[in-house]
Amino acid sequence: MTVHVSRKAIAMLTATLSLAGAGVLAGAGTASAATCYGGESRFSKDGGYYPASGRLTTTYRCNDINVRFTNNIITPSRKVKVCFYPTSGSAYCQRNYTTVYGGNWATVATNVKDGTKFRLKFENEWVQGYWAA
Secondary structure, X not given: OOOOOOHHXXXXXXXXXXXXXXXXXXXXXXXXXXXXXXXXXXXXXXXXXXXXXXXXXXXXXXXXXXXXXXXXXXXXXXXXXXXEOOOOOOOEEOOOOEEEEOOOOEEEEOOOOOOOEEEEEEEXXXXXXXXXX
16 A cells, blocks of 8 residues: 655654654643643533623633533533623624533633633533633
């Protein structure tokens, strides 16, 4: 069996291996995740918005808004989306829900600025877990 690999793919692989060998890629993701999830906060909510009133705020710890569910024995997944509350303009929610499985961390919103106000909106079911942002 012959495998054909483009020159571009070889160049990208070579560059990635060089960066990993130099330590640029190796620990960066792990350290970032440890810092982000180290600031996790617990929640429990019977569907709808969390928090019911008030807002959560993103921090310097994470570039994203992340959720991990812990009550996944009966239902192995939950659906969540983020509603944003900008300092100027109207509040808005993501169009689609993100399905989060088991006890794994899932990114619900990416590249969110520090200090952004938000709430989590859950599909109609009881949820318990952690958020980090």
